[in-house]
Amino acid sequence: MAMRLNDEEQGILAGECGPVPQRALRHQMLVGEFFHAEDFVPVTQAHIMADTESLGDAGVSWLEQLVADSGGRRQVRIPTITDPRGTDFSKAERLGQTAAMLTLERRTIDAFVKLGVVMTDTCINYQTIQAPTRGEHVAFGDTGVVIYSNSICGARSNFEGGPSALSAGITGRTPRYGFHLESNRRATLHIRARFTPQSLNDWGALGGVIGRLAGNYWSVPVIEGIEGSPGSDQLKHFGAAMASFGSIALFHIAGVTPECAKAGDVAPANLPSHDVTRADVDALQDSYRVGDSADNVDVVVFSAPQLSLYELRELAALCDGLRFTIPMLAVTSPQVKPDADRMGYTATIEAAGGMVLSGMCFYQSYAREIAEARGWKRLATNSAKLVNILGGYGYQPMLGSMSGCVQAAVTGKLA
């Protein structure tokens, strides 16, 4: 089915704005027609996932070709920002990253800057840059950003991979399908939570359990039974894990999220329903404890999503006065890092032997190559999203509490 184009879009497609917007719109039309989108919807912000491990030389060359295309407009026309990069240049050597990796990063940054992209390098832009508002149509990459923006902020976004998010930045629109349509925002399954987590790893594990139950992108869980008002960091880990385990882009929590004062606001009668208990959450976490891996931790990582200032504050308090025997990495955004430095959190963590990294995310930073270069295999973290990802990278990841992981950095054992 061909998409309906307005006069401006027909002009872009005809090349009136130059080859870069024309190519971007063509790409968007391929995707839109695949999903039977009837037309485009204007978007106000775009967020691009573009770490160089994913792009490879082919992706970077593709970006450079956009820059090299002459004639017309080649810069983004709406605020367009970036997800974490593949390195923290100041600590790349300690990570075991190679000169070739850094060269690819520099080429990418150079191309993005020439395209007018703002290098924020963050996956917590809803905490640090500008949260979208209810009903705002955006084109966000990073599944954690999308699920938080859709669910907690009430914004409208699909998962936009790097090429599509950049295209949206260039054209200022995206195909109207998926979660831009009200009809797709209704719940498709009901979850009765018999357990309200407190710790971030438990929130992540609960998100992972629900993500597995929901199972695919078009599923929208509505959750009842959550007590109190979860905080932003708790919902950050909850959503990021749900998106990671289940490819979920939107959830509702009765009495918490903006489109769902009560379940009936989003849920038709007789939805399939599941109870989720403390035992389910524990079982997911226990499933990552294989053999004696917890007794031989190689590295501790706090990342995915990047840590907020409050998380770093808590982490610093736990690290105060300790001496680590194995590497411990904490990853945050370039917006949070200066504040963490200013408040003394970075110094406290690094005095214990940890490393605070900025503008990257562990799994987006050549995790496989880092593992080989540094001999890391058994990894402890409090991020459910990270344990879900790293199995495919050759790690034995384990999920624990923040305090448990800090102790593991001292003892080499995850209690």
Added chain:
Amino acid sequence: MSAPGSQAPILPSMIVPPVVFHARHAMGRKVRGVALVAHDGFSARYDLDRIAGTFSRPSHKLAGLSYVGRVLVLDTAKGGVASAWMLHEMHSRGMSPLAIVFNSVNPILAQGAALGDLPMLAGFDVDITAAIPHGAEVEVDPETRAITVLARSAPR
């Protein structure tokens, strides 16, 4: 949208080639090849060793198998947005699947297929992973939104 609806119990053992299944979503050019089939998810970041061209997640049902030049018939797209770039990067090295066929796709895989010139079908009235025999010779024709089982096993 693309999730399978009421899935009729078609089993690979019931297939007498040629048999055609139609999808609701399609993209790309016509290809013919050997099907790797599993009722499992797909993420280029989570599941693959993209250098070796194999499924690397230990728990994946196709773990250890090469996906290069194969028609992947899988349940659903999983995981993060990186697959959009990764399909393009794999294609540039000649290390990509021949096509991907899903019960349910997410936008990322469709966006990646658009950039990476990868034929794709999604959304069937049957569970396509139960309908296509593993190792079958199949034809994927996005123009007609069809996957055809040509032979229950590929010619040696």
